[in-house]
Amino acid sequence: MxxxxxxxxxxxxxxxxxxxxxxxxxxxxxxxxxxxxxxxxxxxxxxxxxxxxxxxxxxxxxxxxxxxxxxxxxxxxxxxxxxxxxxxxxxxxxxxxxxxxxxxxxxxxxxxxxxxxxxxxxxxxxxxxxxxxxxxxxxxxxxxxxxxxxxxxxxxxxxxxxxxxxxxxxxxxxxxxxxxxxDLACGRHRTLIAELTALVARFPMAEPLRAYLITALYRSSHQAEAVRVYEEGRRVLDEQLGVAPGPQLSEAYLTMLRGEPLPVHDRRPALLPPRVGSFTGRAAQLSRLRLLLSGAGQGRRTVQITGMSGSGKSALAAEVAHDLADGFPDGVLHAVLQDGQGAPRPLTEVVSELLLDLGDQSAWGGSDLTELIRRYRARTAHGRLLVVLDGAGSDSRIAPLLPADPAAAALITSRTRLASVPAVHTVALGPMSDEEGLTLLSALVGPARVAAEPAAARDVVRYCAGLPLALRIAGARLLAHPHWSLDRMSALLREPAGRLQALSYGDADLRRVLGQPLNQLCQATRTALPWLARLGLGPFTARLLADSTGLAETQAQRVLEELADAALLDAEPSAGEGVHRYRFHPLVLLLAESLPCDRRYGQG
Missing domain, CATH: 1.10.10.10 (Winged helix-like DNA-binding domain superfamily/Winged helix DNA-binding domain)
Structure with missing residues (x-):
């Protein structure tokens, strides 16, 4: 070498x-x-x-x-x-x-x-x-x-x-x-179960993997499932190879049967999602987040990242948390607060997971939320931790999850600002600039492809309207089809009616992500949204919405405020006359236009 x-x-x-x-x-x-x-x-x-x-x-x-x-x-x-x-x-x-x-x-x-x-x-x-x-x-x-x-x-x-x-x-x-x-030695057995289950299904005769799965299941209080995994392994080894389970698999099984405690050697959690490999841009926000979260002796540091769905809040939080992890000697915790459909996860489940990550092996399955929160606050009362809370939806759900030690820090992502979280600093993510978008596209597909078709590259960036998720999906499609030109990708995005469909690839679906806040809207607001889309990108006011739909102006104002709270509208600073104005993001407008209109609702 x-x-x-x-x-x-x-x-x-x-x-x-x-x-x-x-x-x-x-x-x-x-x-x-x-x-x-x-x-x-x-x-x-x-x-x-x-x-x-x-x-x-x-x-x-x-x-x-x-x-x-x-x-x-x-x-x-x-x-x-x-x-x-x-x-x-x-x-x-x-x-x-x-x-x-x-x-x-x-x-x-x-x-x-x-x-x-x-x-x-x-x-x-x-x-x-x-x-x-x-x-x-x-x-x-x-x-x-x-x-x-x-x-x-x-x-x-x-x-x-x-x-x-x-x-x-x-x-x-x-x-x-x-x-x-x-990972098992760090107490990450719960997060390993899905990965090990898939590996054992793919390699059924790999005894070490099956032994690790039994250990992970046992530590997660799934003994019946662990027994099934062992029996299945014993049968496969006998039928395929004519042998009995080896020492590692047998020992994992016997340890479970004897009820022996399985040691976890390191209680310092460092549980973060991986960095986004092509993370670019957001330099000013990164610098501000590092400044706000670093620095001991400055009291409680609670920082919030806000922005519409797909704006890259989670990626930015992971990036800065990885950068600062060494500055938190007692570890880093990470909790996802929403399920795959954007709905809030049960708080008992979230707190149980955090306690497990902190080494409290008895926390899983606890149903008394008050007791779980008490134990969580006790565990975080003395320790310089960084707690990343991804996908917050309301103030009341965040307050119990903040670490108790004043030397700790919390980084929260949310579509809009949570007003009552104590001592919070807010870093807002708007659309990326065209230059930032081009830099991201270059990182995704390679600078050569962008340099070869600069006009088409700029069109792709423009159609993605500064939304990182949209650009990442476009980049993923281009990477999967190396023979495609950027002009072909631009043509797929050119027609507004098909743009959201084109920005879907694999598990990434922009329409689904943008539409997640819809599930949390009240029926009146959801019904008003497609009528509001008829007004275009904006700006528009409550009076304009009222005139278009027949709503009372006060009700129209509530509709606009709820849509802004869900990050489905951007609220502009109040004009001198105190009138609030709102705008659609171009891709959210396409989503709103695709929703069915209730003909009994609009009158304008």
């Missing part, structure tokens, strides 16, 4: 290498973030073989075996030379391929190749695990797994795959199991 150690991916102390190589997925090379146009399985195989050697010479015979197996053509030496020459031309001096003896050697710094970064993170994570530093181990091993972007060595020959992929898949499985072990 070449000299040098790659920086931790989250450590910004080093510049991004000029060339970056990918082996843990489709084999590729990038220069300054732009993918080099390597064409064909054979040239990818030569690149992969040279990178896998880690700075050692790869002989002509080895390259021939990886390219053609036992039946090389008579011109194999000339063809290998041609592939190497093409690589040199693409690299342009940013990396060297030298002829050395009867072979070739590629000199690349360790930080340039995802495999070397993976191996460094794996070693550091395993060291942390052996030393009992479980939160650090879990994070390092998770970062190592994130280096995989698909099946390793995709787009190479079957000969290279047969020789090298099993080793890489074995390392991936090893790191996955160790990361799960570290």
């Amino acid at each position: 070449a000299a040098g150690v790659p920086a931790h991916p989250r450590t910004p102390s080093r510049e991004v290498p000029t060339l970056q190589f990918r082996l843990l997925g489709p084999v590729s090379a990038q220069r300054h973030g732009e993918r080099l146009p390597l064409s064909g399985t054979k040239i990818h195989t030569v690149l992969a073989a040279l990178l896998l050697a880690g700075g050692r010479t790869v002989s002509d015979d080895r390259l021939s075996d990886m390219l053609w197996g036992d039946t090389p053509p008579s011109t194999h030496s000339a063809q290998i030379y041609t592939y190497v020459s093409r690589l040199r031309k693409h690299f342009g001096g940013a990396a060297e391929i030298l002829r050395q003896g009867p072979g070739y050697v590629l000199h690349a710094e360790a930080g340039q190749t995802d495999l070397f970064t993976f191996e460094w993170l794996r070693r550091k994570g395993q060291q942390a695990l052996a030393e009992g530093r479980h939160p650090q181990a879990a994070q390092l091993l998770a970062d190592a797994l994130a280096c995989f972007t698909g099946d390793p060595l995709d787009n190479t020959t079957e000969h290279l795959l047969q020789a090298e992929r099993p080793r890489l898949e074995s390392l991936r499985t090893e790191v996955l199991e160790q990361r799960i072990e570290a």
Whole structure:
């Protein structure tokens, strides 16, 4: 392996290498973030073989075996030379391929190749695990797994795959199991159940994964389900392999049967969703949030991020919480306060989860909310914690979740400001500027595609109206269809009637996200919304809505205020005459226009 150690991916102390190589997925090379146009399985195989050697010479015979197996053509030496020459031309001096003896050697710094970064993170994570530093181990091993972007060595020959992929898949499985072990040691059994259930279904004969699932279920008081998982494993091993469960699986099962306490080695919670990989923009808001949340001895720090659905509140909260996590020695808690449909989750469930994250293993299933809150406040009374509360809907639901220690801090996301939360600072997220949108689109699809079609890129940004979620969905569609031009994406978004449908991909559906606040509106307000949409983007007033619908002006004002509270309208500062004016966001207007009108309602 070449000299040098790659920086931790989250450590910004080093510049991004000029060339970056990918082996843990489709084999590729990038220069300054732009993918080099390597064409064909054979040239990818030569690149992969040279990178896998880690700075050692790869002989002509080895390259021939990886390219053609036992039946090389008579011109194999000339063809290998041609592939190497093409690589040199693409690299342009940013990396060297030298002829050395009867072979070739590629000199690349360790930080340039995802495999070397993976191996460094794996070693550091395993060291942390052996030393009992479980939160650090879990994070390092998770970062190592994130280096995989698909099946390793995709787009190479079957000969290279047969020789090298099993080793890489074995390392991936090893790191996955160790990361799960570290997460269990941190008390994250509840959050592991869904992942382990899926893994056991995919790999039914993997005994370590089944043992971890039994442990996670047992710690979560699901003993009956744990017994079922064990019995199913015993049956599968007998039918498929004719063997009995091994020591690890048997010990997990017997430990549960004996009712032995299962130790959790580290009670310091560090439970945050991952950073958004292409997070860009919001520089001013990030700077202000860091300033407001950092700094000991400044009393209680409670900060709120507000903005309409899809404006990136959760991503911004995760970004700043990761940045500041080391400044909260007693840990970081994270709670999602809404379900997938945008409805408030039961407060007993949320408080129980927070107590579990704080190490209170008896909290799950508690039904006495007063008792749960009392225990939560006792647990947070002495500790410098950061508590992230994502998706707040009302003041009354937030107050019990604020940490009790004045040295702690809380970061809240909500569509609109919660007026009665004590000592709150508010950071509001409006639409991104066109330049911020272009930067985000470049980060999502690559600067080369944006530079190749600047006018179409600006159209895509304009149609997404400064909403990060809309841009991310458009970017996801473009990434999934690398043959698409930006002009094609722009054409899909051009017609307003089909724009929301075009901004849906996979699990991300802009119409669904924008429509979540509708479920919390009173019937009168929901009925008025499509009639209000007939007035266009705005601005409009209560008098204008009253004249258009036949509502009394006071009732029209209540409708507008409720829509503004749900972040379905933007309220403008009052004019000198004290009249309140409101506007639609362009994408919310499209949603409102698509709602059915009650013909008995409008009269204007």
